[in-house]
Amino acid sequence: MTRCQVPAFLIHQIQEELDKDEEEMMVFLCRDLAPDLATADLKELLLALNEREKLTPYGLSELLYRVKRFDLLRRILNTEKTTVEAHLSRSLRLIPDYRVLMVEINENLEKDEVGSLGFLLRDYAPRMKMAKDKSFLALIIDLEKLNLVAPNQLDLIENCFRSIHRIDLIRKIQKYKNEASVSSVHSQPVYVNAHQASLTNLNLIDPPYNSGIQKENTEKLQNGSSLTLAEPVRMSIQESGSVPHKMFDDPYKMQSQPLGICLIIDCIGNDTDVLEETFRSLGYDVHCHRYLNMNSMNQALLEVARWQKHRNCDSFICVLVSRGNSQSIFCTDHTFSGFPLEQIKKYFTADSCPGLLGKPKLFFIQSYIVSENEEECTSLLEVDGNDENFTAKVTIPQAADILWSHCKVDVSTLERSPTSSSHYLRCLADLLCNPYKRKLSVLDIHMELNKKVYDWNMTADPSQQYSLLLQHTLRKNLFFPT
Known part of the structure; x- marks a missing residue:
């Protein structure tokens, strides 16, 4: 027995004292420590952690503290609640904060x-x-x-x-x-x-x-x-200048005709025409939907995700314009919970849309942010999955090859000017239609977009300022054909 291990009789004694709910909590707390033992009972799990030298007396006392069995701390481990708290205050923790x-x-x-x-x-x-x-x-x-x-x-x-x-x-x-x-x-x-x-x-x-x-x-x-691990790639409008990023020299293949499917869902109705013209000029097969409710949008997304024609295309673009909050869009329903943006992305990852495996998937989202006290609580949307089975060996992770550009502005912008287009989307269209800017990589184009939004905010009323965030998992340079 090494000095890090806990005597087996202590583990047995503690397990005997716990009820079913407490055992469930302990197993849940340890779930990240031994992912291969996800179905093990508590005693088996603790013994395995002990053998792997991942369990110490301090770790065991933390587990008892987390399930509020302070009596066992004192009676079996001869320690006090305050002692454990002092230990945890020094960030010497076994259990992740999430658990x-x-x-x-x-x-x-x-x-x-x-x-x-x-x-x-x-x-x-x-x-x-x-x-x-x-x-x-x-x-x-x-x-x-x-x-x-x-x-x-x-x-x-x-x-x-x-x-x-x-x-x-x-x-x-x-x-x-x-x-x-x-x-x-x-x-x-x-x-x-x-x-x-x-x-x-x-x-x-x-x-x-x-x-x-x-x-x-x-x-x-x-x-x-x-x-x-490296520093994050973050482009917010509060930051200026270039953001370093290392890309592979070989670009994505962008030669197919059409270049890909472009799905535009505009629940506000002010930007569809310009966006459609822009992406058609780039060589995309554009499909537009205006004023969809959540069920209609869900069906439109599922239908496009299931199209076999993605296999013959080199990329995919999705543009969403709607009221919403930071994590969801409301469509025309104005529901309290909204439709999760994360779910929209998942419809087009490799497991749901194998035709886009290894191909760039670009999302441009304009959210008109509604404050919580203005949201209305109605029924939630039933989100269906994709039944298509895909048995081919996936060598590229499912979250790869995504560019996610999310712009937020207060909904009062619409109230002031109901028919005005989004400054973010208007600038995006201008850049993509500019023959000189189109020669840049997509990330460099977005940097130009970032600058235009930043310049707008310098003179705009605070309530009308845009917040722009770019995240991506692109593995190569991406250029639109010129």
């Missing part, structure tokens, strides 16, 4: 509220098994398996908490996000560019909420090579 947060939320939910969450989640994961007696932690595990929830991907459960009016739990999540953001900025780098393509759980929506729980500077890729 702790989920357990805290679990303890604050009534049984009927968990049932309501299970019912609401059918809209987002219709194939998820919803047992009547399923716990909140079990629901979270199911959502993690579907890549709908992760340490930096909590928008879905936030929306569900809004629907059951648990604003206190939303505040807990927001506090976690803020703390993770600060931790990420000050100490934790994030994955960028080509290497991001190896991260299947990459969230392209609000990257400041990266988990902040990685402990090392390298991560193993699927092929066994080492991945070095």
Whole structure:
């Protein structure tokens, strides 16, 4: 026995004292420490961690602290609650903050509220098994398996908490996000560019909420090579100048006719004509939809994602214009929860749309942000999945080759000028139609777009200023044909 290990009789003694719910919480807390033992019971899991020298007396005391068994801390481990708290205050933690947060939320939910969450989640994961007696932690595990929830991907459960009016739990999540953001900025780098393509759980929506729980500077890729972490690629309108990024020299193939499908969904109605003309001039097969409700938009997205013609095209573009919030769009329904932007992206990743495997997928989103007190609570949308089976070997991660450009402006912009187009989309169209600018790579074009938005904000009323964020997992340079 090494000095790091815990005597087996202590593990046995503690396990004997715990009830079923406490055991479930402990297993959930340890889930990231031994992913290969996801189905093990508590005793088996703790013994395995002990043998792998991942469990120390401090770690065991933290687990008891997290499930609030302070009596066992004192009686079995001969330590006090204050001692554990002092240990944790020095950031000597075994359990990631995300797992702790989920357990805290679990303890604050009534049984009927968990049932309501299970019912609401059918809209987002219709194939998820919803047992009547399923716990909140079990629901979270199911959502993690579907890549709908992760340490930096909590928008879905936030929306569900809004629907059951648990604003206190939303505040807990927001506090976690803020703390993770600060931790990420000050100490934790994030994955960028080509290497991001190896991260299947990459969230392209609000990257400041990266988990902040990685402990090392390298991560193993699927092929066994080492991945070095780098500074984030972030282009916000508050930043000027170039952002360094390393790209492979060989560009994406952009020769097909048509160049790809361009799907435009404009729920405001002011930008469709200009966008259609712009992307047709680039060689895209453009399909436009105006004033869709959420069900109609969902069906339009699913239909386009299932088209076989993607196999004969070299790229895909999706443009969305709608009222919404930071994580969702409302279409014409103005629903409280909205349609998750993350779900829109997933419709066109390799598992849902194999015809776009390895090809660039560009998303341009204009969100007119509605404040929470103006949102209306109505029924949630049922989001269906893609039934198409794809058995070919996937060698490129499913989150690869995505460019996500998200622009936000307050909805009051529309109220002041209901027929005006989006400055962001108007500038994008101008740049793509300019024969000189079109020779630039897509990332350089976006940098020009960033500058135009920044210049606009210098003279605009604060309520009319645009916020622009670019995230991407492009693995190569991308040029439109000239």
